[in-house]
Amino acid sequence: MTVNPFDADRPPERVRRGNGERKRNGQNGARRRDESLMVPDVSFDSYYGRHIVKPAPWEKEIAAYLFLGGVAGGSALLAAGGRALGYPALQRVGRVAAMGAAALGGAALAKDLGKPSRALNMMRTVKLTSPMSVGSWILTAFSGFSGLALASEVATAIAGRSDGGTGGGSAVARVARVLDLVDGPATVGSALFAPPLAAYTAVLLADTATPTWHESYRELPFVFVSSANLAAAGLALVAVPTAQNGPARRLAAVSAVTETLAFERMQDKLGPTLSEPLRTGKAGRLLRASKALTIGGAVGSVVLGRNRVAAALSGLALMAGSACLRFGVFEAGTASAIDPKYTVEPQRERLERRRAAGVVDDSITTAR
Amino acid sequence: MGFWRNQLSGPTDPAADAAWDRHEPRKGFFTDTSICIGCKACEVACKEWNHVPEDGLDLLSQSYDNTGALGASTWRHVAFVEQSSERIEQARESGRRLVQLGMPSVRTGGEPALAGGSTATATLAPPGDVRPGDVRPGAGAGPGPTDQAVPDLRWLMASDVCKHCTHAACLDVCPTGSLFRTEFGTVVVQDDVCNGCGYCVAACPFGVIERRRGDEGHEKTGQSHGISIAGAPGTGSHQNPPSYAASNGEVKNVGIAQKCTLCYDRLGAGQTPACAQACPTTSIKFGDLDEMRATARARVAELHELGYPEARLYGVDDHDGVGGTGSTFLLLDEPEVYGLPPDPRVTTADLPDMFRKAGYAGLTMLGLAAAAFVGRRR
Numbered sequence: 001m002t003v004n005p006f007d008a009d010r011p012p013e014r015v016r017r018g019n020g021e022r023k024r025n026g027q028n029g030a031r032r033r034d035e036s037l038m039v040p041d042v043s044f045d046s047y048y049g050r051h052i053v054k055p056a057p058w059e060k061e062i063a064a065y066l067f068l069g070g071v072a073g074g075s076a077l078l079a080a081g082g083r084a085l086g087y088p089a090l091q092r093v094g095r096v097a098a099m100g101a102a103a104l105g106g107a108a109l110a111k112d113l114g115k116p117s118r119a120l121n122m123m124r125t126v127k128l129t130s131p132m133s134v135g136s137w138i139l140t141a142f143s144g145f146s147g148l149a150l151a152s153e154v155a156t157a158i159a160g161r162s163d164g165g166t167g168g169g170s171a172v173a174r175v176a177r178v179l180d181l182v183d184g185p186a187t188v189g190s191a192l193f194a195p196p197l198a199a200y201t202a203v204l205l206a207d208t209a210t211p212t213w214h215e216s217y218r219e220l221p222f223v224f225v226s227s228a229n230l231a232a233a234g235l236a237l238v239a240v241p242t243a244q245n246g247p248a249r250r251l252a253a254v255s256a257v258t259e260t261l262a263f264e265r266m267q268d269k270l271g272p273t274l275s276e277p278l279r280t281g282k283a284g285r286l287l288r289a290s291k292a293l294t295i296g297g298a299v300g301s302v303v304l305g306r307n308r309v310a311a312a313l314s315g316l317a318l319m320a321g322s323a324c325l326r327f328g329v330f331e332a333g334t335a336s337a338i339d340p341k342y343t344v345e346p347q348r349e350r351l352e353r354r355r356a357a358g359v360v361d362d363s364i365t366t367a368r
Numbered sequence: 369m370g371f372w373r374n375q376l377s378g379p380t381d382p383a384a385d386a387a388w389d390r391h392e393p394r395k396g397f398f399t400d401t402s403i404c405i406g407c408k409a410c411e412v413a414c415k416e417w418n419h420v421p422e423d424g425l426d427l428l429s430q431s432y433d434n435t436g437a438l439g440a441s442t443w444r445h446v447a448f449v450e451q452s453s454e455r456i457e458q459a460r461e462s463g464r465r466l467v468q469l470g471m472p473s474v475r476t477g478g479e480p481a482l483a484g485g486s487t488a489t490a491t492l493a494p495p496g497d498v499r500p501g502d503v504r505p506g507a508g509a510g511p512g513p514t515d516q517a518v519p520d521l522r523w524l525m526a527s528d529v530c531k532h533c534t535h536a537a538c539l540d541v542c543p544t545g546s547l548f549r550t551e552f553g554t555v556v557v558q559d560d561v562c563n564g565c566g567y568c569v570a571a572c573p574f575g576v577i578e579r580r581r582g583d584e585g586h587e588k589t590g591q592s593h594g595i596s597i598a599g600a601p602g603t604g605s606h607q608n609p610p611s612y613a614a615s616n617g618e619v620k621n622v623g624i625a626q627k628c629t630l631c632y633d634r635l636g637a638g639q640t641p642a643c644a645q646a647c648p649t650t651s652i653k654f655g656d657l658d659e660m661r662a663t664a665r666a667r668v669a670e671l672h673e674l675g676y677p678e679a680r681l682y683g684v685d686d687h688d689g690v691g692g693t694g695s696t697f698l699l700l701d702e703p704e705v706y707g708l709p710p711d712p713r714v715t716t717a718d719l720p721d722m723f724r725k726a727g728y729a730g731l732t733m734l735g736l737a738a739a740a741f742v743g744r745r746r
Contacts, residue, residue: 045702
């Protein structure tokens with residue numbers, strides 16, 4: 001710190017009020033002190049410690065859906081790639097996983113509704129301002145295409161088996177021939193709706209007043225699509241023979257790198273206060289487990305992926321890592337909504353920053 | 369293009385944006401907390417008129433507030449805060465800061481500071497009349513630039529309600545179209561359409577709307593009313609165990625998002641909402657929004673004149689994060705003291721950017737998958 005003759009005229013530095021929480025910001029203490037010369041100190045008040053924003057009333061089903069939607073999207077891409085480049089086992093597993101996970105996910109969503117009997121009300125309008133409405137339509141389209149692709153897969157398998165030597169005049173064979181025609185379009189459709197299915201769930205969480213979810217909206221989609229790829233690659237590593245698991249292993253490697261980078265960036269951008277729910281409590285434990293499982297699984301699949309057992313174990317680790325990530329982010333959001341600190345402090349800070357910058361006409365609190 | 373610009377944020381006329389051709393003036397509340405006596409007649413009147421079920425008979429250790437917070441079965445909530453002289457002095461200081469902030473005339477398109485000063489001042493009384501322990505100086509001290517003496521103790525009482533935002537996050541994110549904008553510019557849930565997805569609950573920046581449970585509000589159940597209350601977990605005697613409400617068939621709309629409708633049914637018949645009708649001190653005023661805001665501005669100026677620099681308005685500014693609110697408040701301390709957010713912002717204001725980022729992420733996902741299939745065949 002420099003010293004100059006005018007320092008004597010400087011008023012004594014204000015002592016921060018507030019709980020010990022704030023003193024933890026050791027690493028950027030210097031920057032914060034400089035700021036305090038311009039921006040008045042932010043103290044944190046609340047009404048009997050009650051939360052201001054309400055946590056989403058969602059149960060574990062929604063966190064499970066985040067995972068299942070990822071499995072579905074990633075598997076559809078693996079199936080499409082497998083079909084285009086000749087990995088029949090990958091294609092088969094991908095198609096089954098895509099449809100199975102989408103169906104399970106849809107059921108989880110319906111179960112979490114306050115009125116499950118009105119689940120189809122989601123289909124009574126198309127509303128672009130509602131990520132849930134957009135997502136419902138994405139899930140519907142994805143399920144339609146994936147269902148067709150799976151039907152074609154099943155019919156071909158049955159027809160191929162019963163075809164034996166009789167020439168294929170049976171009803172099953174006729175259905176299989178029709179489905180064979182739509183196989184290509186269904187695969188393309190399923191692959192086109194896969195990335196939106198994996199990415200929209202990030203917007204679904206971010207488009208809320210839940211502080212940690214909303215403020216992570218720039219990076220969360222990248223975290224979620226990588227996590228989707230990892231889960232699908234994990235499932236493929238478990239279910240596909242080693243001769244055809246090359247794409248799944250490479251997908252695990254590149255996605256693990258992307259996810260780790262995106263998640264680190266997300267934490268940095270959130271800042272010390274809003275990233276706290278990601279680092280502490282149950283969410284913190286889940287996310288640390290996710291990181292270990294993801295990195296372990298990815299390294300295992302790359303190094304030992306030609307061994308059937310090692311590949312399957314790596315695959316399980318990757319799936320568990322993806323699930324932990326989804327549940328961790330879900331928990332962190334709930335924690336950030338329940339503690340009013342995460343609502344009040346960042347809002348106060350941005351308000352004071354704007355006021356310090358001379359903007360005084362956009363505050364909800366006014367003197368006249 | 370002008371039509372689209374302010375659909376997600378900024379000043380706009382919400383009823384016109386919702387394509388109402390019959391044009392009613394936008395309606396709203398002005399809740400003047402300086403003359404609230406905390407009688408909770410508004411809470412009761414609201415429950416009576418709207419058939420809102422009982423939601424917990426618990427002692428919360430929150431001064432005289434045993435309601436807790438706004439929720440599915442609490443559409444008006446009276447907050448009680450007890451403050452010592454030190455805390456009051458802090459409130460005054462933040463109020464003075466707020467007054468000084470506005471001094472350089474930054475706003476260009478705005479109204480004059482005391483616009484509409486002619487309305488509704490007749491019924492208003494200085495806040496000291498209703499505050500216990502308030503040390504008033506001698507009768508000779510009339511309105512002037514000097515502040516009133518700081519009392520040893522004061523109670524803040526404020527009746528909170530749905531804000532009926534210009535840009536309502538709950539309405540924007542509702543996937544079924546159950547929430548809609550009325551011709552009066554208010555936001556109402558259609559309980560026969562809502563499927564209880566709960567998205568509006570997470571989206572509301574004020575934490576107003578909530579999904580109704582059969583066993584609502586009891587501190588033991590762990591629903592939002594039950595979170596982080598020190599010293600009162602399940603100790604209260606519950607006259608109604610959770611099964612009572614669920615089994616007697618009286619609780620309607622269980623599983624459905626509920627909130628203040630600004631008495632849409634009464635508005636349609638030209639009536640005043642139940643809470644405003646019942647308020648004995650005219651703390652809750654109801655009328656055309658323009659008129660309410662003018663009244664609010666006149667009242668805060670009057671209180672500053674009288675020497676209460678802690679008085680401030682909440683929600684009168686169209687340029688705030690939610691485009692201005694339909695319910696405006698006069699507060700005597702920072703908003704978070706009353707459980708209101710200090711700088712709320714409608715989450716959908718960032719929605720175009722969110723979808724853009726998700727689009728890039730989707731392309732990234734395709735790219736990663738493509739990269740996985742490049743390379744040696746085995």
